[in-house]
Amino acid sequence: MKFSCNQQELSTAINLVSKAVSSKTTLPILSGIYFETVGDQIRLIGNDLSLSIETFMSATVFESGNIVIPSRILTELIKKLPNNLIEIEVNDNSVITINCLESSFKIVGLPGLEYPELPNIEDQNSFEIDKELFSNMIKQTSFAISQDESRPILTGALLEIENSKFNMVAIDGFRMAIKRAHIKTNLNAKAVVPGKTLNEINKIMSQVESKGDLKIAFDDKQVLFTFESLKVYSRLLAGEFINYTQILPNDFKSVAKVNTDQFLTCIDRSFLMARENKNVAIKLEIKDDLIKISSSSEMGSSMEKLSVALEGNDLEIGFNPKYLIDALKVIDSEEIYLEMINNVSPCIIRPIDHESYTYLVLPCRISR
Missing domain, CATH: 3.10.150.10 (DNA Polymerase III, subunit A, domain 2)
Structure with a gap:
């Protein structure tokens, strides 16, 4: 040679x-x-x-x-x-x-x-999606993929195609991120792709300057991502993914509309106090069209106030601030809804101007 x-x-x-x-x-x-x-x-x-x-x-x-x-x-x-x-x-x-x-x-x-042979994946189970759209889907969901190897199926994200609708879903037991898109395909199928694979795909696509479509093909055990002269093969995760639609709550008692960037900034500052203790939550007190964001630890305390538009009941609820920050950083909308039932039920965060993204986060106990 x-x-x-x-x-x-x-x-x-x-x-x-x-x-x-x-x-x-x-x-x-x-x-x-x-x-x-x-x-x-x-x-x-x-x-x-x-x-x-x-x-x-x-x-x-x-x-x-x-x-x-x-x-x-x-x-x-x-x-x-x-x-x-x-x-x-x-x-x-x-x-x-x-x-x-x-x-x-x-x-x-x-x-x-x-050297081992690469798998042979047939083309009939394949579809194409815009490379930048797929990259954004990974960015908006991958942080919610579980790192806990005791539940292997949750260490990947569900890719689900049905009636030209393509969903990517990630769950780690404390939160869930769902990104939806429309694609041109007659394929109805689903597969669970390891988080490591999706993150590597995203890194690689960011290095390839040209735009265009990414081709995704899979069988029962493997998935193949193809763009330009590059192919990425990955094993799929075996097992049944959680029926995520059953987790989504409805009939909310409190719905607050808030500016995304302002909310993120306030949460981020409050996190300065909370991060010294992993068990310290931040508290949201929502009433009178105001949201008070407070945190305290041995290092000190903080209080932020932010205008909101509240429909429904006043509410006090606690969250792990990191779980809020992760989602707020990737939401591409100027304003969001916080949809809640009570202080022990999951909270839904979604953009006000489209339905392509949903984030669910569990509340945590707040100290009095």
């Missing part, structure tokens, strides 16, 4: 696929990046058996072949080489020679034939 390519293009491709390379694997071949010549391109793959990333880059191919090169040393080396032509050659003993200008390096690789 022998080819030459541009240093910056190679470094970019390596950085993309290396996100799926595990540094803790017990299989040495998975600690490397797979290289294969395909016509006048090089195919690169990173794979940890749960997440796989594949991309292609242009190259001048002199001799076809494949090889697995250790990821950590290759990533650092290519990054530090000058922006010039790099020539890579592999001999019969899997020794890789890397030349760039007057620099030359040798790395011991592994035969590419031993």
Whole structure:
């Protein structure tokens, strides 16, 4: 195997696929990046058996072949080489020679034939969605994905397609985030994608400058995300996701309309006092078209006042401030509704100008 390519293009491709390379694997071949010549391109793959990333880059191919090169040393080396032509050659003993200008390096690789095959996912269970829309859906839900491995199904987000409606749902036991979108598809299906996969997809898409559609295809066990020359494969989480529609309350007794940015700023300042003690909640006292936001800890106390439009009953209710801040930061609406039944039932936060986002948060006990 022998080819030459541009240093910056190679470094970019390596950085993309290396996100799926595990540094803790017990299989040495998975600690490397797979290289294969395909016509006048090089195919690169990173794979940890749960997440796989594949991309292609242009190259001048002199001799076809494949090889697995250790990821950590290759990533650092290519990054530090000058922006010039790099020539890579592999001999019969899997020794890789890397030349760039007057620099030359040798790395011991592994035969590419031993590298695991990527899954084959059929196209019939697939749909397309605008890349920026999907990125925004991840941003508005992923923070509510559970980190608790004792409930594996909640460590992912539900992707649900029905009658051209696409929902992404995340639940961690204390809050739930739902983002809705309309897409052109006849597909009716659902799958639970690991949070790690969604976060990596979002990071990768932010590095790709072009706009356009993302193609998503899946079967019973795997999902494939495709855009441009990049493919991301991931296993799906097995099990039944929570019936989230049954969790959503209705028949609210108190509904407050409040400015999103002002509310976020007040909560953020109150959090300064509450964060010294993880068990300290902030208290919201809603009455007379005012919301009083207070917190106290051993470090001190705070009190904020903010105008609201209240319909229904006055209410005192406590929340973990972080759970409010996480949602308020990603809501793209000038004003929101806080919809509540009482101080022990879930609160719904939603934008006033559209129904594409719903956030549910459980209240917590407030000290008197």
